[in-house]
Amino acid sequence: MDYKQRTLKDEIGCTGIGLHSGERIRINIRPAPCDTGIRFVRTDLSGHPIIEARFDNVFDTTLATTIGFDGCRVSTIEHLMAAFYGLGIDNAVVELDGPEVPIMDGSSAPFVFLVKSAGIKEQKDPKRFIVIKKTFKIDDGNRSICVYPSKELKISYMIDFQHPLLRNQEFELRFSGGDFVREISKARTFGFLKDVETLKANGLARGGSLDNAVVIDDFRIINEDGLRYKDEFVRHKILDFIGDLSLIQSPVIGHFVVKKSGHFLNQQMLASLMQLKRHWKVYAFVSPEECSKNSVRIPAFGLAEPALA
Secondary structure, eight states, rough: OOOOOESSSSOOOEEOTTTTTTTEEEEEEEEOOOOOOOOEEEESSTOOOOOOOOOGGEEEOSSEEEETTTEEEOOOHHHHHHHHTTOOOOEEEEESSBBOOOOOSSSSSHHHHHHHOOOOOEEEOOOOOEOOSEEEEEETTTTEEEEEEESSEEEEEEEESSSHHHHHEEEEEEHHHHHIIIIITOOOOEEHHHHHHHHHHHHOTTTTOOSSEEEEEEHHHBBOOOOSSSTHEEEEEEEEHHHHHGGGGEESSSSEEEOOOOOHHHHHHHHHHHHHHHGGGEEESSSSHHHHHTTOOOOBOOBOOOOOO
16 A cells, blocks of 8 residues: 655656757756655756745646746646656655756656656655545636545546547546556647747747657647557646646545646646635545545555665
8 A cells, every 4th residue: 555655766867858948957856855745946046946846836827837936936847746646756856957847758758767767765654645525616617627525536537629639538547556657647748730830939839849749730640650549638638637736745535527627727726625625634544454444545656665664
């Protein structure tokens, strides 16, 4: 049972391109003690300012999730955060020498590879789980997010774009480490060819290419290699949702039913839900027996090295 906190066993890093800045950025991920959470450090700025990855530090959701504190910002964090959440990483320090997390191949898979290469270490303190006790729903026109009480973490997602390749795609993820890595982590970000020039004219997507995004014209996929999954688009939206969900800093046990959401509505949901404390309760299980006694199945995050006695 994966009820204890986790960090990396060793430090690891790489270099990549920022999707929106187009800058070459070095990322370095270090282990951190229990109850640290995920912290970003801008090593390129004076004093190496720190930003905690929390929903109340989100200040921009335009095409990506951006966190900031005291004038410092880090953008496009969602794919890395999804990898941390999917592998059960609670504590880590992420050092960046630029304004955003590198886009890599547009999915979480390279970050999953990095974390697994460094090794995953179980820590002595228990995780804190947020267990949904009462149904909560938020709407924005034809978009919505609803979360129901459930014995496990489950995400049911539906998208419906005005495009023949993106009509009425649905996917349901029953959360476990293997399922996330196998079914979700490799799904890439996507965009429409007609929007690319507009984005670049507005100073966005400067680092975007067919190497880090699925690009769609009016009728087809531009990428020569095609899709990694036939429904890669909705799977990537689940990946983004998991990355945003991670910003409440605790694994959730509940059933999310999501229709056509994006970063803006995801963050509105988190902020509203966290204020309504009658809808959820925090549990810290100190033994597998306690999990069973409370009739919940905590997410399975995959193998980790046990903490030393």
